[in-house]
Amino acid sequence: MFETAEVGHVIDKDAYAAEVPLLRSALLDAQFDLKQARKFATIIVIGGVDGAGKGETVNLLSEWMDPRHIETHAFGVPTDEELARPDKWRFWRALPPRGKIGILFGSWYTEPIVQHAAGDTTEQDFDSQIERINRFERMLADEGVLLLKFWFHLSKKVQKRRLSKLEDNPRTRWRVTEQDWKNFKKYEQFRNVSAKTVRETDMAYAPWIIVEGEDARYRSLTVGKTLVTALRGRIDNPPTKPTALAHTTLRPIDSRNILDTLDLTTRTEKAEYETKLEELQGRLALAVRHPRFRKLSVVAVFEGSDAAGKGGAIRRVTAALDARFYQVVPVAAPTEEERLQPYLWRFWRQLPARGRTVIFDRSWYGRVLVERVEGFCSESDWLRAYSEINDFEEQMHDHQVVVCKFWLQVSKEEQLRRFTERQESEFKRFKITDEDWRNREKWDQYIDAICDMVDRTSTEIAPWTLVGAEDKHNARLVVLETLCNRIEGALKKRKGK
Amino acid sequence: MFETAEVGHVIDKDAYAAEVPLLRSALLDAQFDLKQARKFATIIVIGGVDGAGKGETVNLLSEWMDPRHIETHAFGVPTDEELARPDKWRFWRALPPRGKIGILFGSWYTEPIVQHAAGDTTEQDFDSQIERINRFERMLADEGVLLLKFWFHLSKKVQKRRLSKLEDNPRTRWRVTEQDWKNFKKYEQFRNVSAKTVRETDMAYAPWIIVEGEDARYRSLTVGKTLVTALRGRIDNPPTKPTALAHTTLRPIDSRNILDTLDLTTRTEKAEYETKLEELQGRLALAVRHPRFRKLSVVAVFEGSDAAGKGGAIRRVTAALDARFYQVVPVAAPTEEERLQPYLWRFWRQLPARGRTVIFDRSWYGRVLVERVEGFCSESDWLRAYSEINDFEEQMHDHQVVVCKFWLQVSKEEQLRRFTERQESEFKRFKITDEDWRNREKWDQYIDAICDMVDRTSTEIAPWTLVGAEDKHNARLVVLETLCNRIEGALKKRKGK
Numbered sequence: 001m002f003e004t005a006e007v008g009h010v011i012d013k014d015a016y017a018a019e020v021p022l023l024r025s026a027l028l029d030a031q032f033d034l035k036q037a038r039k040f041a042t043i044i045v046i047g048g049v050d051g052a053g054k055g056e057t058v059n060l061l062s063e064w065m066d067p068r069h070i071e072t073h074a075f076g077v078p079t080d081e082e083l084a085r086p087d088k089w090r091f092w093r094a095l096p097p098r099g100k101i102g103i104l105f106g107s108w109y110t111e112p113i114v115q116h117a118a119g120d121t122t123e124q125d126f127d128s129q130i131e132r133i134n135r136f137e138r139m140l141a142d143e144g145v146l147l148l149k150f151w152f153h154l155s156k157k158v159q160k161r162r163l164s165k166l167e168d169n170p171r172t173r174w175r176v177t178e179q180d181w182k183n184f185k186k187y188e189q190f191r192n193v194s195a196k197t198v199r200e201t202d203m204a205y206a207p208w209i210i211v212e213g214e215d216a217r218y219r220s221l222t223v224g225k226t227l228v229t230a231l232r233g234r235i236d237n238p239p240t241k242p243t244a245l246a247h248t249t250l251r252p253i254d255s256r257n258i259l260d261t262l263d264l265t266t267r268t269e270k271a272e273y274e275t276k277l278e279e280l281q282g283r284l285a286l287a288v289r290h291p292r293f294r295k296l297s298v299v300a301v302f303e304g305s306d307a308a309g310k311g312g313a314i315r316r317v318t319a320a321l322d323a324r325f326y327q328v329v330p331v332a333a334p335t336e337e338e339r340l341q342p343y344l345w346r347f348w349r350q351l352p353a354r355g356r357t358v359i360f361d362r363s364w365y366g367r368v369l370v371e372r373v374e375g376f377c378s379e380s381d382w383l384r385a386y387s388e389i390n391d392f393e394e395q396m397h398d399h400q401v402v403v404c405k406f407w408l409q410v411s412k413e414e415q416l417r418r419f420t421e422r423q424e425s426e427f428k429r430f431k432i433t434d435e436d437w438r439n440r441e442k443w444d445q446y447i448d449a450i451c452d453m454v455d456r457t458s459t460e461i462a463p464w465t466l467v468g469a470e471d472k473h474n475a476r477l478v479v480l481e482t483l484c485n486r487i488e489g490a491l492k493k494r495k496g497k
Numbered sequence: 498m499f500e501t502a503e504v505g506h507v508i509d510k511d512a513y514a515a516e517v518p519l520l521r522s523a524l525l526d527a528q529f530d531l532k533q534a535r536k537f538a539t540i541i542v543i544g545g546v547d548g549a550g551k552g553e554t555v556n557l558l559s560e561w562m563d564p565r566h567i568e569t570h571a572f573g574v575p576t577d578e579e580l581a582r583p584d585k586w587r588f589w590r591a592l593p594p595r596g597k598i599g600i601l602f603g604s605w606y607t608e609p610i611v612q613h614a615a616g617d618t619t620e621q622d623f624d625s626q627i628e629r630i631n632r633f634e635r636m637l638a639d640e641g642v643l644l645l646k647f648w649f650h651l652s653k654k655v656q657k658r659r660l661s662k663l664e665d666n667p668r669t670r671w672r673v674t675e676q677d678w679k680n681f682k683k684y685e686q687f688r689n690v691s692a693k694t695v696r697e698t699d700m701a702y703a704p705w706i707i708v709e710g711e712d713a714r715y716r717s718l719t720v721g722k723t724l725v726t727a728l729r730g731r732i733d734n735p736p737t738k739p740t741a742l743a744h745t746t747l748r749p750i751d752s753r754n755i756l757d758t759l760d761l762t763t764r765t766e767k768a769e770y771e772t773k774l775e776e777l778q779g780r781l782a783l784a785v786r787h788p789r790f791r792k793l794s795v796v797a798v799f800e801g802s803d804a805a806g807k808g809g810a811i812r813r814v815t816a817a818l819d820a821r822f823y824q825v826v827p828v829a830a831p832t833e834e835e836r837l838q839p840y841l842w843r844f845w846r847q848l849p850a851r852g853r854t855v856i857f858d859r860s861w862y863g864r865v866l867v868e869r870v871e872g873f874c875s876e877s878d879w880l881r882a883y884s885e886i887n888d889f890e891e892q893m894h895d896h897q898v899v900v901c902k903f904w905l906q907v908s909k910e911e912q913l914r915r916f917t918e919r920q921e922s923e924f925k926r927f928k929i930t931d932e933d934w935r936n937r938e939k940w941d942q943y944i945d946a947i948c949d950m951v952d953r954t955s956t957e958i959a960p961w962t963l964v965g966a967e968d969k970h971n972a973r974l975v976v977l978e979t980l981c982n983r984i985e986g987a988l989k990k991r992k993g994k
Contacts, residue, residue, distance in 0.1 A: 055819065055820075055821070058820040058821065059816075059818075059819065059820045061820070062815055062820040063812065063815065063816045066808070067811065067812065067815045067825040067856075068808070068811075068825045068826075068827035068858055069827070070825075071824065072820045072821055072823075072824070073821075074821035074822070079576070079577050079578050080576050080577050080578075081576050081577075081578050103820065105820075105821050174786055289671050311563070311565070314564065314565075315560065315564060318559055318560065318564045319556075319560045321556075322552065322556065323552075323555040323556045323558070323559045323569045323600065323602070324552070324555065324569055324570075324571030324602050325571070326569075327568065327569070328564040328565045328567075329565075330565035330566070335832070335833050335834050336832050336833040336834070337832050337833070337834055359564075361565050
């Protein structure tokens with residue numbers, strides 16, 4: 001894997017001096033086109049052994065290009081805000097918007113490699129981390145991100161020489177830490193783990209470029225030329241949207257679907273409702289105030305037919321929560337900043353810290369519902385969304401986020417009744433729009449989309465709760481009870497941890 | 498001050514039951530209008546003594562209104578990301594956008610009051626904190642924010658009873674902490690400091706509403722009715738922009754100004770430039786890598802005539818920095834999210850953490866330059882910007898941010914030469930736009946604006962450095978030398994701290 005980066009590549013001074021001006025102007029040109037078109041973001045991942053010129057290269061790129069449109073992020077010890085959220089949150093918040101170049105110094109590779117080389121993770125743990133990285137990068141690529149990963153390599157002999165040399169120079173001494181020498185002692189382990197990592201994550205859409213780090217001129221030109229070639233290629237030959245594999249899911253041949261199994265006739269009378277409501281709100285209030293809840297968080301997703309009563313159900317939930325520790329996020333059209341980012345970015349930015357609850361009123365499922373039905377995104381985009389969403393929710397689950405997803409369903413007749421009622425009510429008038437009527441015309445297409453969604457994203461860690469919402473009382477009680485059960489279950493699991 | 502909130506206000510159950518439905522529907526109506534019009538943001542500050550129903554009121558407001566358009570922020574111990582930036586950063590990041598209601602549970606009042614009651618700050622410290630709060634709230638009000646401050650009060654006797662009662666109930670026990678009892682022991686000090694605070698910060702544009710906290714129904718109705726009255730008043734009678742005091746600054750009668758004093762003839766020959774540049778970049782590189790620099794941060798502002806060479810100067814600076822620890826922020830039109838916030842919000846969000854540098858390529862001074870000259874904001878808006886900007890920079894300074902501001906000036910003739918050169922150069926062509934030519938026609942108006950800006954915002958803590966940029970070499974050296982001197986000076990000051 002790394003042999004080709006131990007051959008002693010060297011560029012002499014004159015050749016370098018002749019190449020650099022052309023390279024810089026080509027880089028600036030490409031950067032300008034990138035910025036003007038805002039068609040894609042570029043992410044440059046910098047990894048490799050210590051002393052191989054990673055820092056110098058990052059500086060050089062900022063010097064060669066227009067630093068106004070480069071964002072460099074170094075990932076050291078996570079901040080407490082980062083620790084309070086799923087691992088990849090810190091990388092999501094550092095993603096460059098379309099039109100910009102993001103240089104990531106340290107990345108999602110750093111911890112898995114360091115931990116595994118130190119023997120802190122099993123082979124299985126490590127494999128699963130690699131698998132997740134591949135899925136993450138696949139998603140970035142599908143979102144149009146140009147992803148280049150540079151691995152700076154040095155042979156053991158050369159690394160030792162480099163570290164000593166950096167240490168001898170007062171201007172570079174600060175670059176060499178005790179940790180670097182500790183790492184050096186484990187050179188072989190690092191090399192092996194890195195080799196495996198590079199091998200298993202080297203993809204056409206996210207290639208590794210191994211760079212021999214010894215000669216500064218060689219390594220600088222290699223990085224610069226690779227970058228300009230990749231940028232220029234992407235700008236001049238924008239990739240065509242992949243044609244989706246034909247969406248061939250067969251409707252059940254008896255035309256009976258999961259929503260039909262919902263019993264919409266359940267009714268709860270007012271007196272019983274009020275007793276139960278108070279009881280459940282009490283349970284919920286206690287659960288989220290439990291000392292162990294500080295180690296958890298809750299993400300509750302509310303989706304449902306128009307006029308199914310999402311808002312009312314949400315208010316019955318929030319009434320039991322402490323307003324200081326929850327947020328309701330209404331999901332409408334993305335803002336300008338959000339439109340320049342991968343699809344899931346705007347949901348990542350809203351994730352709760354530990355001890356907190358976020359309620360999404362509509363959610364990332366918009367992609368496989370309204371965007372699918374209305375054709376707001378391509379078929380390939382919504383088809384890949386299922387697994388991206390599962391990955392997203394899995395990461396939450398792994399971080400002790402209790403993910404509860406509710407689909408509130410009413411019958412077509414009941415919806416009509418509520419629409420009419422809303423239109424006639426001075427007070428609820430604003431709740432009904434032309435769009436609601438248009439959506440209603442596509443009832444059957446939505447049913448298809450909902451069934452596919454439940455099929456593909458109701459997982460053991462983040463199950464869908466289908467709620468018969470024909471009777472509002474019943475719907476609210478089901479929602480509250482589910483939340484109580486899920487949170488209490490999670491609290492029990494953490495007991496003794 | 499608090500006597501009227503110790504009279505034992507009570508609302509009986511029936512009166513409450515009769516009022517609440519009307520109040521809720523009026524609140525929902527007002528909230529809907531607020532959201533639709535997006536004309537202003539509403540901030541509700543919640544303060545007062547412990548056990549007086551602050552938390553319950555926050556919950557109730559979220560329950561009464563549509564929780565999707567309310568953002569509640571509780572301020573406890575600052576996170577490390579917050580500690581790394583000026584004190585008010587955490588409040589800026591919590592400001593609600595126009596159209597939303599932000600409830601701040603704990604606020605900029607909490608620390609000053611707690612510290613002063615504990616005897617940790619002098620009378621002078623406290624007065625200066627109060628003064629800053631007034632300036633901050635004045636700015637919010639000028640930005641159109643509807644600001645309501647509720648103070649929940651209990652007499653000493655009642656507070657003791659309330660805390661004990663909360664502690665006896667398992668469902669509310671968590672609300673009472675050891676700190677609450679510690680605070681209670683200092684009831685008189687708290688009362689006195691709070692009374693002074695309320696008195697000195699009770700403004701027509703940011704009124705305090707003192708609420709007797711004992712009776713839940715009384716306090717809930719009081720808060721709800723106050724809120725709906727304020728919202729409805731603002732929605733139905735939007736304030737007219739204040740007419741600015743006539744801008745009567747007299748131009749110097751000999752028509753000589755500060756820019757005329759700049760010597761534009763200074764030239765630095767290439768050989769000398771290159772030697773000095775290397776030397777200064779070396780100094781800068783060492784300064785920002787100094788161990789004590791981790792306690793500082795740098796904000797460098799670049800403003801200047803079009804084509805004065807800001808970009809080139811910035812690149813000479815960044816070349817000496819470590820790309821992991823700086824960011825260049827190009828300031829162009831605000832994004833959608835930024836337009837819904839007070840003017841300075843988009844700059845606050847970019848402030849560097851300790852140990853880092855942010856370079857602004859154009860800045861908050863746009864308000865008193867292009868926005869003034871082009872009439873993009875009202876006269877009263879840009880007139881008040883001077884003192885708002887001074888406050889902003891003072892807060893940075895107090896947090897060990899080294900604020901360096903550069904104005905790069907070229908003569909009108911040199912600008913023409915550079916414009917023409919740019920237009921003829923295939924490579925620099927994109928750097929010149931019609932807007933540049935239009936700005937040029939307003940040369941004299943810009944000179945007026947620049948002189949006013951320097952007059953009013955060149956302070957001892959954040960001085961303007963006027964840079965003769967007729968010769969690019971000279972300009973870059975002046976910029977670098979100033980940065981070196983300022984940072985080295987700040988490092989020296991911190992010695993032994």
